[in-house]
Amino acid sequence: MRIGWRKRAARLAPVALVVATLLAALAPVLRLTLGQTPDQGSAFPGWPTHFEGRLLQPLPLTPREALFVAAFPGRVGRFRDGQREIIVRWVAAPTRLLHPAADCFRGVGYAIAPLPARRTADGHVMSCFRATRGNEAMTACEIIRGADGSHWPDVSAWYWSALLGTSHAPWWSYVVAEISAPPGTHRN
Numbered sequence: 001m002r003i004g005w006r007k008r009a010a011r012l013a014p015v016a017l018v019v020a021t022l023l024a025a026l027a028p029v030l031r032l033t034l035g036q037t038p039d040q041g042s043a044f045p046g047w048p049t050h051f052e053g054r055l056l057q058p059l060p061l062t063p064r065e066a067l068f069v070a071a072f073p074g075r076v077g078r079f080r081d082g083q084r085e086i087i088v089r090w091v092a093a094p095t096r097l098l099h100p101a102a103d104c105f106r107g108v109g110y111a112i113a114p115l116p117a118r119r120t121a122d123g124h125v126m127s128c129f130r131a132t133r134g135n136e137a138m139t140a141c142e143i144i145r146g147a148d149g150s151h152w153p154d155v156s157a158w159y160w161s162a163l164l165g166t167s168h169a170p171w172w173s174y175v176v177a178e179i180s181a182p183p184g185t186h187r188n
Contacts, residue, residue, distance in 0.1 A: 044090060044170075047077050051088075051174065052121040054081035064108070072097050074170070089173040091144075094162035100155045101142045101175040105131040115139065117153060127153040130180070140177040147171070 049056055056079040061069065065087075069076045074091040091098055102112045110131035117125050118141050126141040144158040145151055146167045152158035161167040 044075055044092075047079075047088065048172075051079070051081060051086055051176075054083075056081055056086065056088075059085070083178065085177045087173075087175040087177075089175075091171040091173060092169050094159060094169075096159070098144075098155055098159070098173060101140050102129050102131075105129075105140065109133050124151040125153040126176070131177075137180050138177050139180050140175060142173065142175045144171055144173045
């Protein structure tokens, strides 16, 4: 009997290892789906007054943005710095409602073309794309910053870090849009 038990245990060991590994990998997700609340971060501290050394001037949200904000776990603000429009999103919890900026532009009818990444004034990488619709064209770049000093150039990388608990709320998302000449034209 002892020999039979050992053989069974030897056959079950790889299965047990796979099950244990899957449970460990899913633990953060299960925590969220079973009703435990993720770190909600601190209370909203108010909007930043500057971005990359430039004074931010508040702009009203568009009706579409205002509708989106109703379900968003955080806040959304729209600003201008004299040359660029900047959408700032303060995020209180990991969420799939923080969409990549390219998806938002695509959703309102822009054609999207990826561009090389850029660096912010403080040296962090931002993902960028060109958005065109009719005669309108702009370059948009985005970055997400964590309260702990971490940075992500795209929403997907941020999301998994936030969901798995390697980064904690709150987070700030910045989308910087600059008007540019449509393809095939030159600006004077």
